[in-house]
Amino acid sequence: MIFNYPNGKKYTPNTNKEPAKKARVQKNAAYSNRGMTLEEDLNDTNSYYVDRGIAVIHKKPTPVQIVNVDYPRRSAAVIKEAYFKQASTTDYNGVYKGRYIDFEAKETKFSTSFPLKNFHEHQIIHMKAVLVQGGICFVILRFSSEEEIYLLEASHLLTFWERMKNGGRKSITKEEVIEFGQQIPLGLHPRIDYIKVIDYLYKLS
Numbered sequence: 001m002i003f004n005y006p007n008g009k010k011y012t013p014n015t016n017k018e019p020a021k022k023a024r025v026q027k028n029a030a031y032s033n034r035g036m037t038l039e040e041d042l043n044d045t046n047s048y049y050v051d052r053g054i055a056v057i058h059k060k061p062t063p064v065q066i067v068n069v070d071y072p073r074r075s076a077a078v079i080k081e082a083y084f085k086q087a088s089t090t091d092y093n094g095v096y097k098g099r100y101i102d103f104e105a106k107e108t109k110f111s112t113s114f115p116l117k118n119f120h121e122h123q124i125i126h127m128k129a130v131l132v133q134g135g136i137c138f139v140i141l142r143f144s145s146e147e148e149i150y151l152l153e154a155s156h157l158l159t160f161w162e163r164m165k166n167g168g169r170k171s172i173t174k175e176e177v178i179e180f181g182q183q184i185p186l187g188l189h190p191r192i193d194y195i196k197v198i199d200y201l202y203k204l205s
Helices: 017-034 038-051 119-134 154-165 174-180 194-201
Strands: 001-004 057-060 064-073 076-084 092-096 098-107 113-115 135-144 150-153 171-173
Touching: 001 057, 038 057, 038 092, 038 098, 038 135, 098 119, 113 174, 119 135, 119 154, 135 154, 135 194, 150 154, 150 174, 150 194, 171 174
Parallel strands: 001 076, 098 135
Antiparallel strands: 057 092, 064 076, 092 098, 113 171, 135 150
């Protein structure tokens, strides 16, 4: 089956088994120092929440557009070609203590600022809509060089976005992230305990 990205570039999976195995070993060895990817950490955290009945929050699946299907048998269909479509909303959503939760997760290698180009216009529009409906909406930002993670409420992100649209700087400074966001210490179980920050910000504890 052929998968293509939204820009038309073909997706080619790694078929070299030996290097892939070596990469996994190196990644596991580095986990204690560098941590997993932001997505993996959040998925583990969300599994922890679900398993303990704390919250039900999941990563949204990547939408796929199927363009070529083969029917080798009348009762079966085989997808031959498909495209990864660009997601129109954010990465994660769910419910916690009766409140709708919606957030995006991004990371950067920069240490002094967070580029706003990491976000897309359609995501900003979606976050505005969530806030209008009274949902809890935010972004989780990781500065990978320092392994620092912050929760920044969507209302603040929208302010920085409007500043950029009006000709201002195209990034959020690290000082602004510290001032308006809440740092989330890295732990083990859960890895990124953002629910504690939600409890603090929205008085839900």
